[in-house]
Amino acid sequence: MRFRSFRSFRGRLVVVFVGLFAVIQATSFLVVAAAVRASARNEISEELRLAGTLFVRQLESRSQQLVAATRLLTGDFALKTAAATADQATTRSVLENHRQRIEADVLMLVSPEGTVGADTRMPGRLGAPFALPRLLQDAEQTGEASRIVVMDGALYRLAIVPLLAPVPIAWVCAGFAIDDRTAADLRRLTGLHVSFFHRQGRDFAVHASTLDGPDRDELQRGLTAIRKAGVIDLRGEPHVIRVEPVGDEILVVLQRPLAEALKPYAGLFRTLLAVGAAGLLLALLGAIVVARRMSHPVQALVSAARNVAAGDFGAAVAVRRRDELGELGTTFNVMLAGLRDRERVRAELERAERLKRFFSPQLAELLSAGDESMLASHRREITVLFCDLRGFTAFAEKADPEEVMRLLRDYHGAVGALISRYEGTLERFTGDGLMVFFNDPVPCPDPAARAVGMAIAMRDAVQRLLDEWRRRGNALGFGTGIDMGYATVGRIGFEGRFDYAAIGTVTNLSARLCQEARDGQILVSQRVYAEVENLVEGIALDALTLRGFARPLIAFSVLRLRGGEPALTRQPRVKEETG
Amino acid sequence: MIRPALAALLTGLTLIAAGGFGEAQARSGPVEAVVTDEKGKPVEDAVVSLTSLGAPAPAPPPAKVIVDQIDKEFVPFVLPVYVGSSVSFPNRDNIRHHVYSFSSPKKFELPLYIGTPAAPIVFDKPGVVALGCNIHDWMLAYIYVLTTPSFVKTAADGKGRLEGLAAGAYEARVWHPRLRVDTEKTAKPLTLATGEPAQVAFVVSLKSEWRIPRRIDPYKGSPN
Numbered sequence: 001m002r003f004r005s006f007r008s009f010r011g012r013l014v015v016v017f018v019g020l021f022a023v024i025q026a027t028s029f030l031v032v033a034a035a036v037r038a039s040a041r042n043e044i045s046e047e048l049r050l051a052g053t054l055f056v057r058q059l060e061s062r063s064q065q066l067v068a069a070t071r072l073l074t075g076d077f078a079l080k081t082a083a084a085t086a087d088q089a090t091t092r093s094v095l096e097n098h099r100q101r102i103e104a105d106v107l108m109l110v111s112p113e114g115t116v117g118a119d120t121r122m123p124g125r126l127g128a129p130f131a132l133p134r135l136l137q138d139a140e141q142t143g144e145a146s147r148i149v150v151m152d153g154a155l156y157r158l159a160i161v162p163l164l165a166p167v168p169i170a171w172v173c174a175g176f177a178i179d180d181r182t183a184a185d186l187r188r189l190t191g192l193h194v195s196f197f198h199r200q201g202r203d204f205a206v207h208a209s210t211l212d213g214p215d216r217d218e219l220q221r222g223l224t225a226i227r228k229a230g231v232i233d234l235r236g237e238p239h240v241i242r243v244e245p246v247g248d249e250i251l252v253v254l255q256r257p258l259a260e261a262l263k264p265y266a267g268l269f270r271t272l273l274a275v276g277a278a279g280l281l282l283a284l285l286g287a288i289v290v291a292r293r294m295s296h297p298v299q300a301l302v303s304a305a306r307n308v309a310a311g312d313f314g315a316a317v318a319v320r321r322r323d324e325l326g327e328l329g330t331t332f333n334v335m336l337a338g339l340r341d342r343e344r345v346r347a348e349l350e351r352a353e354r355l356k357r358f359f360s361p362q363l364a365e366l367l368s369a370g371d372e373s374m375l376a377s378h379r380r381e382i383t384v385l386f387c388d389l390r391g392f393t394a395f396a397e398k399a400d401p402e403e404v405m406r407l408l409r410d411y412h413g414a415v416g417a418l419i420s421r422y423e424g425t426l427e428r429f430t431g432d433g434l435m436v437f438f439n440d441p442v443p444c445p446d447p448a449a450r451a452v453g454m455a456i457a458m459r460d461a462v463q464r465l466l467d468e469w470r471r472r473g474n475a476l477g478f479g480t481g482i483d484m485g486y487a488t489v490g491r492i493g494f495e496g497r498f499d500y501a502a503i504g505t506v507t508n509l510s511a512r513l514c515q516e517a518r519d520g521q522i523l524v525s526q527r528v529y530a531e532v533e534n535l536v537e538g539i540a541l542d543a544l545t546l547r548g549f550a551r552p553l554i555a556f557s558v559l560r561l562r563g564g565e566p567a568l569t570r571q572p573r574v575k576e577e578t579g
Numbered sequence: 580m581i582r583p584a585l586a587a588l589l590t591g592l593t594l595i596a597a598g599g600f601g602e603a604q605a606r607s608g609p610v611e612a613v614v615t616d617e618k619g620k621p622v623e624d625a626v627v628s629l630t631s632l633g634a635p636a637p638a639p640p641p642a643k644v645i646v647d648q649i650d651k652e653f654v655p656f657v658l659p660v661y662v663g664s665s666v667s668f669p670n671r672d673n674i675r676h677h678v679y680s681f682s683s684p685k686k687f688e689l690p691l692y693i694g695t696p697a698a699p700i701v702f703d704k705p706g707v708v709a710l711g712c713n714i715h716d717w718m719l720a721y722i723y724v725l726t727t728p729s730f731v732k733t734a735a736d737g738k739g740r741l742e743g744l745a746a747g748a749y750e751a752r753v754w755h756p757r758l759r760v761d762t763e764k765t766a767k768p769l770t771l772a773t774g775e776p777a778q779v780a781f782v783v784s785l786k787s788e789w790r791i792p793r794r795i796d797p798y799k800g801s802p803n
Contacts, residue, residue, distance in 0.1 A: 077679075077713045084681030164791065165681045166711030166719045 010295040017287030018280065025276045032272060040261035041240060045229055048242035048254050051190050055252060056244050058189065059157075063146035066159040069102045070174040071144065073161075079172075080165045083109060083117070088126055092118040099174070105156065106175040109163070110136065117170055130173075134248070135160055139171060148178065148247035150198050155179070155207035155250070183208045192254045193239075195219060199249040219253065231258070297325045301332055313340040366441055374441045375500065377490030382440050383447035383482065383528065384506050385424070385455055386514035387415070388433035389462075390477030396431075399474070407469065407476075408432070414461040422454035427501060435511075437502050440489045448484050448531035452558055455480045455522045456536075463520060477519025482528050483510040512546040513555060522558040529556040536561055607771035610741040613780040614733045614753055621737025622783055624657040625755040626723050628730035629741065629769060629779070632748040638663075639728045643699065645669055646710065646720055648676050651793075653710055653720030657756065660702055661728045667699035677713035684708050684724055707754070717793040721756050746773040753781040757788060 073079065082094045091109060099107040099120050109117035110130045119125040130136060131151050139145040139160040146159040156175040162168035178196055186194045187210045195209035195216065204223045206216050215234045222232035223243070231238050238258040246252050300317045307315050316336055319329040352364050366374060389411065396404050408431070415434060419426050423444065424436040436454070438447035462478040469476050487504030513523040529538060537559045543552035612627035639661055647654040648670045660666060668689060670676050675691040684706030689696055691714070702708065702724045712718035729749075731739030751769045754762045771777050 075716065077677075080681065085686065164711070164716065165679075165709070166716065166791070167709045169681065 008295075009298055010291040013291035013294055014284070014287045017290065018284050021283035021287075022280060025279060029272055029276060033269070036265045036268065037258075037262065040258060040265065041231070044240040044256050044258065044261045045242070048192070048229070048240060048256060051192055051254055052242045052244040052252075055186070055190060055194075055254065056246060058186075059148070059246055059252075063148075063157060063159065066104075066157060066174060066176060067144055067146045067161060070104075070159040070161040070172055073098050073102060073107075073174070074163045074172045080163060080169070083163055083170050084165050088118060089123075092120065092123060096120045102174065104174045105177040106173075108173040108175075110160075110171040110173055112168055112170065130171075132158070136171060148196075148250045150207070150250070151175065155196055155198070179208045180210070183210045186210075190254070192256055195253040195255075196246075197223065197251045197253060199251060204251070219255070223251075223253065294325070297321060297329055301329060304332065304336070308336065308339065313343055375491040375498075377488055379486055380440045380489050381447075381484065381486050382437045382489065382502055382506065383451040383484040384435065384437045384487070384502065384510040385451045385480060385482045386433065386435050386511045387455070387458060387478065387480040388430075388514060390479055390519050391475055392432040395474050395476060407474075410465055411462065414465055415458050418454055418457050418461065422450050422457075424450070424454060425500070428499070433514075435507070437487075437489075440502070441500075446531075448482075448528045449535055451482050451484075452522070452524060452528065452532045452536055453561070455482060456558065456561055459520060459522060466519075479514055479517030479519060480522040481510045481513025481515070481517055481524075482522065483513060483525040484528050484531070485509075508548060509546070509553070512548065513544075516544055516546065516555070517557075523555045524558055526554045526556065529558070532558070534562070605746045605773040607744050607746045608774050608776035610744060610769075610771065610777045610779060612731055612733065612739040612741065612751075612753075613778065614737045614739075614755070615780070615782055616785055617782060621733070621735065622755060622785065623733055623735045623737065624655075625733045625737070625753055625758075625781070625783065626657065626659040626725075626730055627733065627739055627741075627779060627781065628659070628725050628727050628752050628754070629744065629749040630727045630729070630752070630766075631745070632750060632768075634745075634747075636728050636745065641665065643667065646722065647671055648678070648712070648718070651676075651712075651715050651718060653712075653718055655720070655732075657721050657723065657732060659723040659725055659730045659732055659754075662705050662724050662726050663701065663703050664724075665699040665701045666722060667695055669695040676715070676718075678710060679713055680708050680710050682706065682708040685722075707756075717791045719790055723754055744771055746771045746775075751779045751781075753783060755783060755785060757785040759784040759786050 076098065079094050079098060082091045086094075095107045095109060095118050099105075107120045108130075109119075111117050114130050114133055114136055116125050116128045116130055132147075132149055135145055135147055135149065135158060138147075139162070144159070144161045146157065148155065148157050150156075151158065155178040157178055158173055158175045160171050160173050163170040163172050183194045183196065193210045195211060196207045197204040197220070198207055202224060204220050206220055209216050209219075211219060211234075218234050219232060219241075222234075222241075226232065226241055226243060229240070229242050232241050232255070233239070234257075239255045240258055240261075242254045244252045244254070297317070297319075304315055304317045307313075313336055316333040317329045319326050319333065321329070348369065351367070395407075399407075411432070412429070416426075419434075419436055422438075423442065424438055425440060425442075427435040427437060436451075438444055438450050444450060459478060459480060466476050466478060483506045485504065485506035487502040487506050489502045490500070491498045492501045492503075493499050509525060513525065517523045523541070524532070524538070529540075538556045539559065541555045541557055544555050545552045610629070614622040614625040614627065616622055642661070642664050644658060644660055644664055645667050646658055648668065649672065651672060651674075658666070668676075668678050670693055673693075675693050676689075677691050678689040680687055684704040685700065685702050685708045687700050689700075702722060705724045705726045708722040708724065710718075710720040710722065729741060729744055731741050733739045747770070749769045749771060750766045752762050752767075753765045758765075765781060765783070767779075769777065769779050
């Protein structure tokens, strides 16, 4: 597997897949976490609400018990007697005794007018106004009262009960201090942290608490923002808070750390994380597999396109898919086929152009079409034309090489155009000599007529050149020989250099006829003449005795065309049997 | 026809015994006292007293009055007496009572007793005496000790009737256990003409009742 970078298609696919999955996982985890947190918070809030209700009821119940105890105390006849008749010291002593009976922290006697008659804490307090006149008013309204109050800077639960003899002669006020010990007792009851605060305007003073110093201070500061319930951070730990009013500006604060309620969910979070991690791993693997499957055809396309860029049109991509990528592959292959065709055509054209320089256009075309079958040796009846310049060797010896080349260029230019025009196959150049044959490799219906027609045209063209050269003092002539007959035609040569050649008597004879021809003369064999008799005017020559030929040969000299040049007939190329 | 004649005879005898003055004093007609609260409802157990601004009314002979204890309640709830009267507290229940008072006109205590205590209690100072029972918190009664013999307690209709008073100028006062103001502040003049009936009406403001409620015994179904 190669992930050279995240910029690769495959890398991006994997990143996108896995990234999306991770985002979904993270989102769901966060949602669950938030829900769990909210649920835990609600759970604690509900618990605190219930605890708060219970707590208030508990406090009320204790108050009622206190009231009952105080009421019982006021029923004591000795107390009534003392309060009604005895001196203050005795009354205080009785009060002190009774305070111990009900284990109160303070017992006071208050006159109906609201002045202190006796106070177990402070003997000298006689006659001072009672600190909580509102409580007395309540007691007057309802007969008795109980309240949690701040008195002399400390928190008390006070009970006020009339001392009846049998009409009210005084109020007995019993107080139980609410301190850290009370809070600790309550914590044992509810399992919650309990704090008592006294609200003074916007400030809160803590009077009793199960918390230690720093937490108390933090809670005290945090309370200003909370009306009934909320969350306060104590030493960085969130605590859910519930505030219950229990008296005149007295608040009980119950609290529980959020972490305690979240503890049961720790397992759930671990499971969620494990499932998430496993899912992420699976997603990664899946993404890699999918990315590979996706990117494989893309990479195949890329490599095929690279090959195309390098000029190799051969390799089509394998198309196994039916999706867009498959379509792309198919299109690519179609494009490749198109490119291949075009390249083939281009190469063919190029080859044909190249071949045309060396071969006749017909041969070149055949060759460039890839049909090399006729290069194999075969027998065919052909018409062979030989021609050369008379006196060229002598001219070449005395003339400048540049002049020789110029002459040859002019000469070849003149005859070359005619060879093309008459669709002859130029077999070879030999300086001033040329050999051209007809009916191979491209068959034509009238090879002899063409050969003779071309010979006449060549003679006329070369004669015009020769006239010019003669004027320059170069005595040159031009002779032509033509014969027709069967020859073996095909490729000869060796690896690296082949020629397309015709071997046979017909070649030799036409060469001999060419040698025999004088300047301007076109000598043709009897067979040739028989073929073109109707087209040309010619005269029969005396029988020629030619070197290499046992019998003398009847030859004709063609003078001119009868009634102008005959139209050339182009024939469709017909494949000839090789023989 | 016989009762008025007898009453007149008794009055005459009393007058002779008291001083033997030659001529009989002029008497007013009956005086009706009416006490209502602010809403016009009749007030029971209010004591309306008339104090002569002229010659003080002659002291009546020492009377013996009683405050019963029946079914763990004092009867009557309010007892107006002339100063110096003796009050006995007979216990008609089959359990003991412990009658006491811490009121300044008369502090006394009758520790747990049954039947009628041997010596009655003499109320020799004017004022209000609240009576209680140490073992029954709800038991409450008032003895109102007056310096004038002319007083009447209103019945359930808020009315009382005084008769045989000497004509002349008086000051009328009203008292009630739950009276919001001091009795002295209720004083108002009243002139009684000879033979003429008169009416004295008070509209009083009462405090809410302050009594320990007597609870029903859940087992016996009757007051405990």
